[in-house]
Amino acid sequence: MRVVVATGNRGKLRELAALLVPLGVELVPQSDFGIEPPPETGATFLENALIKARHAARITQLPAIADDSGLEVDALGGAPGVHSARFAGESASDAENNEKLLGALASVPHEKRTARYRAVIVFVSGPNDLMPLIGEGAWEGHIGLAPRGAGGFGYDPLFEPAGSTGTAAELTPAAKNAVSHRGAALRALLARWPR
Numbered sequence: 569m570r571v572v573v574a575t576g577n578r579g580k581l582r583e584l585a586a587l588l589v590p591l592g593v594e595l596v597p598q599s600d601f602g603i604e605p606p607p608e609t610g611a612t613f614l615e616n617a618l619i620k621a622r623h624a625a626r627i628t629q630l631p632a633i634a635d636d637s638g639l640e641v642d643a644l645g646g647a648p649g650v651h652s653a654r655f656a657g658e659s660a661s662d663a664e665n666n667e668k669l670l671g672a673l674a675s676v677p678h679e680k681r682t683a684r685y686r687a688v689i690v691f692v693s694g695p696n697d698l699m700p701l702i703g704e705g706a707w708e709g710h711i712g713l714a715p716r717g718a719g720g721f722g723y724d725p726l727f728e729p730a731g732s733t734g735t736a737a738e739l740t741p742a743a744k745n746a747v748s749h750r751g752a753a754l755r756a757l758l759a760r761w762p763r
């Protein structure tokens with residue numbers, strides 16, 4: 569089976585491709601079809617994941633998988649949430665988003681910098697699938713005081729997973745996938761995969 573991966577985010581694509589190996593499907597990034605990401609107009613991770621998967625499935629007439637994810641920071645009332653990719657502006661870089669986050673938390677002590685990543689992953693068998701498969705996952709942690717590590721992507725240099733002394737950007741790709749929100753969401757989705 570060929571499945572379109574509805575993301576243009578290279579960090580996500582890398583992690584999803586590693587996590588999807590057990591399915592034995594052929595994954596094709598939507599960029600191979602020249603698909604531009606649709607506007608993410610949903611209010612929730614689930615709505616946005618469905619928008620992206622259906623958009624890719626409609627254009628390719630193939631099954632599609634999409635991840636919508638983000639960071640919820642308690643001291644910021646859950647922000648940046650669904651706006652995580654564009655926290656510092658429409659085409660903000662990861663470094664700009666991290667800088668904005670550090671600024672927003674400048675006066676917040678470490679023990680109050682609790683946060684979690686969330687991911688929702690959906691699979692649609694085609695553009696008119698009425699029963700998409702859905703998996704969700706969360707990863708608890710803290711926002712650090714300064715960036716550390718060169719792995720992962722996005723907010724990983726600032727995200728200190730609960731129970732760890734380092735950041736998500738200091739984990740190997742396999743170690744991150746084993747404990748991350750994305751890994752958990754994918755495993756939940758695979759548990760519902762028809763066999």
Ligand code: IMP
Pocket residue numbers: 577608635636637638639650652653665685720721722723724748750
């Ligand atoms: P989306 O493409 O709207 O789902 O954007 C998700 C955004 O959330 C990314 O661009 C990152 O800023 C952030 N994010 C989601 N998952 C991760 C992760 O595993 N590590 C770091 N940042 C993440």
